Amino acid sequence: SSELPPVVPFRNFVAQAVLGADEAAHEAxxxxxxxxxxxxxxxxxxxxxxxxxxxxEEIRHPxxxxxxxxxxxxxRAQGVSAASVFHLAWAVVLSATSGQSSxxxxxxxxxxxxxxxxxxxAMGMFINSLPIRISVDSQPVREALKATHARLVALLRHxxxxxxxxxxxxxxxxxxPLFTAxxxxxxxxxxxxxxxxxxxxxxxxxxxxxxxxxxxxSIDDDGRALTLVPQVDVRIGARRVADLVQQALQVxxxxxxxxxxxxxxxxxxxPGHERERLARWGGNAPVYSTERPIHRLIEDQVARTPxxxxxxxxxxxxxxRQLNERANRLAHLLLHRGMKPxxxxxVALERxxxxxxxxxxxxxxxxAYVPLDLQYPAERLAWIMQxxxxxxxxxxxxxxxxxxxxxxxxxxxxxxxWQRYPADNPDVALHGENLAYVxxxxxxxxxxxxxxxxxxxxxxxxxxxxxxxxxxxxxxxLHTFSFSFDAAGDLWIVPLIRGAGVWITPxxxxxxxxxxxxxxxxxxxxINLPPAYVRQLCNDLQPGELSVRVCIVGGEAFGRDDYRxxxxxxxxxxxxxxxxxxxxxxxxxxxxxxxxxxxxxxALYMPIGNPxxxxxxxxxxxxxxxxxxxxAGELYVGGIGLARGYLGRPDLSSDRFVADPFSQxxxxxxxxxxxxxxxxxxxxxYLARIDHQVKVRGYRVELGEIExxxxxxxxxxEAVVTVVPAAAGGQLVAYVAAQPGAALDARxxxxxxxxxxxxYMVPSAIxxxxxxxxxANGKIDRKALPAPVFDAGxxxxxxxxxxxxxxxxxxxxxxxx
Numbered sequence: 001s002s003e004l005p006p007v008v009p010f011r012n013f014v015a016q017a018v019l020g021a022d023e024a025a026h027e028a029x030x031x032x033x034x035x036x037x038x039x040x041x042x043x044x045x046x047x048x049x050x051x052x053x054x055x056x057e058e059i060r061h062p063x064x065x066x067x068x069x070x071x072x073x074x075x076r077a078q079g080v081s082a083a084s085v086f087h088l089a090w091a092v093v094l095s096a097t098s099g100q101s102s103x104x105x106x107x108x109x110x111x112x113x114x115x116x117x118x119x120x121x122a123m124g125m126f127i128n129s130l131p132i133r134i135s136v137d138s139q140p141v142r143e144a145l146k147a148t149h150a151r152l153v154a155l156l157r158h159x160x161x162x163x164x165x166x167x168x169x170x171x172x173x174x175x176x177p178l179f180t181a182x183x184x185x186x187x188x189x190x191x192x193x194x195x196x197x198x199x200x201x202x203x204x205x206x207x208x209x210x211x212x213x214x215x216x217x218s219i220d221d222d223g224r225a226l227t228l229v230p231q232v233d234v235r236i237g238a239r240r241v242a243d244l245v246q247q248a249l250q251v252x253x254x255x256x257x258x259x260x261x262x263x264x265x266x267x268x269x270x271p272g273h274e275r276e277r278l279a280r281w282g283g284n285a286p287v288y289s290t291e292r293p294i295h296r297l298i299e300d301q302v303a304r305t306p307x308x309x310x311x312x313x314x315x316x317x318x319x320x321r322q323l324n325e326r327a328n329r330l331a332h333l334l335l336h337r338g339m340k341p342x343x344x345x346x347v348a349l350e351r352x353x354x355x356x357x358x359x360x361x362x363x364x365x366x367x368a369y370v371p372l373d374l375q376y377p378a379e380r381l382a383w384i385m386q387x388x389x390x391x392x393x394x395x396x397x398x399x400x401x402x403x404x405x406x407x408x409x410x411x412x413x414x415x416x417x418w419q420r421y422p423a424d425n426p427d428v429a430l431h432g433e434n435l436a437y438v439x440x441x442x443x444x445x446x447x448x449x450x451x452x453x454x455x456x457x458x459x460x461x462x463x464x465x466x467x468x469x470x471x472x473x474x475x476x477x478l479h480t481f482s483f484s485f486d487a488a489g490d491l492w493i494v495p496l497i498r499g500a501g502v503w504i505t506p507x508x509x510x511x512x513x514x515x516x517x518x519x520x521x522x523x524x525x526x527i528n529l530p531p532a533y534v535r536q537l538c539n540d541l542q543p544g545e546l547s548v549r550v551c552i553v554g555g556e557a558f559g560r561d562d563y564r565x566x567x568x569x570x571x572x573x574x575x576x577x578x579x580x581x582x583x584x585x586x587x588x589x590x591x592x593x594x595x596x597x598x599x600x601x602x603a604l605y606m607p608i609g610n611p612x613x614x615x616x617x618x619x620x621x622x623x624x625x626x627x628x629x630x631x632a633g634e635l636y637v638g639g640i641g642l643a644r645g646y647l648g649r650p651d652l653s654s655d656r657f658v659a660d661p662f663s664q665x666x667x668x669x670x671x672x673x674x675x676x677x678x679x680x681x682x683x684x685x686y687l688a689r690i691d692h693q694v695k696v697r698g699y700r701v702e703l704g705e706i707e708x709x710x711x712x713x714x715x716x717x718e719a720v721v722t723v724v725p726a727a728a729g730g731q732l733v734a735y736v737a738a739q740p741g742a743a744l745d746a747r748x749x750x751x752x753x754x755x756x757x758x759x760y761m762v763p764s765a766i767x768x769x770x771x772x773x774x775x776a777n778g779k780i781d782r783k784a785l786p787a788p789v790f791d792a793g794x795x796x797x798x799x800x801x802x803x804x805x806x807x808x809x810x811x812x813x814x815x816x817x
Contacts, residue, residue: 026161029154030169033133034104034178037170041104041179043097044236044630046214049177053210055235060220061228061242067250068226074256078142080149082226083185086219088148089248090183091134096244096269097631099621102135104170106213107152108184109159128159131166131178140261141252175760182216187223217245236630244628247271265623278626281682283616283639288463290432290456290640295363297459297497299324299425305473309501311353311492312522318353320499323360325423330361330394330413332421337392337409339365341434346385346393347483348372348403351506354413355483356492358394359437366428367391368435368452373484378402380448384440388450388647432456438647439486441582450647451486451582457641458489461585464613466494468590469526469550470574473499477526478519480505480778486582487554491528500526509533509778512540519546528552531562532718533778536771538565539717539739547571554578554587556779557686557704558606561711563593579608579686583656583670584637587612589684605704607683608676615641617684618669619676624661627677632687635676636669638662643670696723696730696760703732706763709756710734713749715742718772720780721763724788732763733788737771744768765790 040047063071075082087107094103106129132155134148167178211231218229228245230238248269255262270278306321318326334345345367347358355371362369370388372381385393385405392409395402403410436455440448471477477495479502481488495502503522510518515537518524529537531553551572553562558577566572573594580588591609611617616639619627627633638660645653660667675687688703703721710719717739723730738744746766753762765788773784799808 030166034170058231059238063226070253084149092248095136101137104133104179105181141255144264182213184218187221243271286614288460293455305499313353313504327360329421331364334365341366343367343391344388346370348395370438371484452644452647471498475500475525525549530778531556531558532780538569541569550574552576577606583643615639629678632677635672635674638669734763734766
């Protein structure tokens with residue numbers, strides 16, 4: 001019994017595996033399973049499979065005895081192995097962390113099943129890693145488990161196929177990994193008497209596993225206990241993954257024990273503590289009243305500081321008392337002409353204090369203002385007037401003819417006998433759901449959409465951001481936005497409820513020299529500018545040349561270097577990054593940086609922060625389940641702070657404003673269409689528009705990261721990256737402008753990017769411009785960017801002969817050049 005068994009040469013099995021391989025059968029199997037897979041399954045966006053394992057951490061996490069018993073029980077009941085349950089659970093976790101409903105991952109196969117006689121006693125490397133694809137869509141859990149088991153059985157017939165061959169059968173581009181997650185189910189069983197005797201005198205000196213995969217899970221099954229052994233990148237954490245897997249196993253076991261079928265895509269892998277964390281981050285307790293509308297809040301301020309400057313336009317000022325009395329007289333005129341709650345009144349005036357007077361008067365009279373930008377084409381203005389069912393329009397003599405439409409009362413401030421109407425505050429009863437304003441935004445069908453905002457949510461919002469801005473009575477706020485832009489409301493309403501002054505510019509896009517002079521001359525302390533515009537301003541400043549107390553940005557990605565510029569050049573004490581669709585009333589969330597806060601605590605781009613006021617935010621997947629922290633999903637906004645919908649468009653309203661699945665009182669959520677994620681600090685980070693996600697060579701690419709890397713180059717003043725269609729997918733194109741006095745070379749920029757970015761993120765073309773074009777709102781106008789020119793450089797040689805020409809044409813078609 002002490003003699004060693006006969007030696008079984010490992011080479012025999014190598015030869016058998018090679019000679020007995022059915023390459024055609026392998027290819028047919030993997031093509032059927034993976035042929036339509038175009039994208040890497042990358043949980044938490046982990047894509048690097050070239051690592052040495054030094055950033056991977058490992059823990060041992062024994063499952064509770066009750067859960068282990070439950071897993072074995074449901075496996076027996078369904079006629080499958082416990083390994084099948086674990087494979088399905090891992091697929092559920094990968095789906096939740098990658099956003100894919102049919103994830104692919106590697107599974108470790110024993111390799112001895114088809115090894116032939118003697119394989120069970122031969123020494124050698126039999127194991128093999130092969131991909132498996134498991135669907136976790138809307139099918140019942142029982143069917144998903146049986147399908148998983150069947151696929152594992154089928155995979156065993158191909159356990160000696162190569163991973164390279166399997167990957168080639170997918171549509172994932174060459175060079176990109178098919179998957180970055182692994183599963184290894186290890187059945188060891190209980191050691192018998194003979195095995196224990198054989199170990200006598202042996203001592204384990206140690207051992208360490210390393211994997212180049214950043215997201216792996218081993219399961220140790222000794223026949224009684226089940227232990228999870230996650231090996232996961234430290235940025236995610238092995239403990240966290242163990243919690244996700246245990247939760248997935250628990251919900252699967254519970255669902256399999258229920259008599260009624262449960263769809264697998266309704267299950268959540270979030271453990272209780274993570275659900276609690278998301279609930280805490282996603283909303284605030286209501287602290288702002290919605291009962292008192294904004295014009296009443298302004299009237300309260302009038303009583304406190306009647307003689308303070310409220311508005312200033314080109315040197316002409318209105319005190320709080322003068323503003324209030326002028327708005328009151330106009331409001332009484334509107335009431336005299338039949339104004340009622342819900343009545344829409346247009347405001348078509350050139351930029352001046354009179355625009356604010358008109359909008360405030362409409363609110364005081366109980367109506368809803370509809371700002372009309374006089375820069376719009378006449379056809380668009382006429383469409384808005386008709387679509388909004390406008391009762392009246394306040395305009396000037398210069399635009400009277402243009403604003404004359406059937407059934408619309410035209411009111412000219414120049415012709416009003418102001419003394420005829422009372423100067424006291426009108427007493428019009430309103431409730432929170434009455435309409436305050438309608439803002440028209442661009443529509444995907446070509447026709448503008450009228451976003452209808454009620455008094456209650458607007459009042460909540462204004463009070464909340466007044467605190468976030470830290471608006472003070474001695475502040476002077478710059479107003480440069482078009483009044484037809486929803487954010488313009490923040491710039492006049494917030495100062496007026498806090499006793500501050502509003503300085504209105506004659507144009508919405510001033511030259512930076514003009515803007516600089518105004519900030520200095522008027523001693524402005526609060527500015528709100530688009531990132532691209534404030535970037536230009538800072539680039540033209542010397543450190544400390546200007547000083548503002550609060551700088552607010554929004555509407556575009558706002559980078560770390562932009563923040564440094566504002567602090568360094570403008571000496572801002574408070575920097576606020578505001579985010580929000582018009583449908584969620586100006587600003588859904590905000591992130592505040594205060595002087596002295598360390599930059600290292602922030603990401604490459606400034607987060608969009610936390611919900612404002614009494615709003616609630618949710619990051620959900622396609623099945624309206626909360627996604628884990630760090631995983632991308634669509635942002636949904638609820639609570640107090642939503643528009644009523646689109647005026648006269650119930651079909652469009654019902655598509656974007658959906659029932660809140662987390663509320664029992666008929667509440668709504670707004671689908672933003674924006675891809676975001678939670679960071680570990682509990683802040684929202686904006687990633688992209690869902691309908692404009694960029695994929696290059698099988699990789700999802702964040703254009704903002706490339707833009708940030710370009711901005712890190714000293715000679716680059718500003719940069720924007722876009723993607724253009726190509727035969728083999730999108731091609732990246734960068735547009736850059738140089739710092740004053742600097743010169744930029746596209747090839748040099750590419751070389752610098754190649755040092756810090758993977759090759760698939762280096763733009764195919766870099767266009768050097770004098771300045772990036774801006775639109776009317778001060779944002780980068782991507783439509784105005786010139787068409788890219790793809791330069792082959794000095795190394796280009798034209799093809800010679802028929803063969804070279806054919807090859808060049810083939811490569812041009814593949815590369816899309």
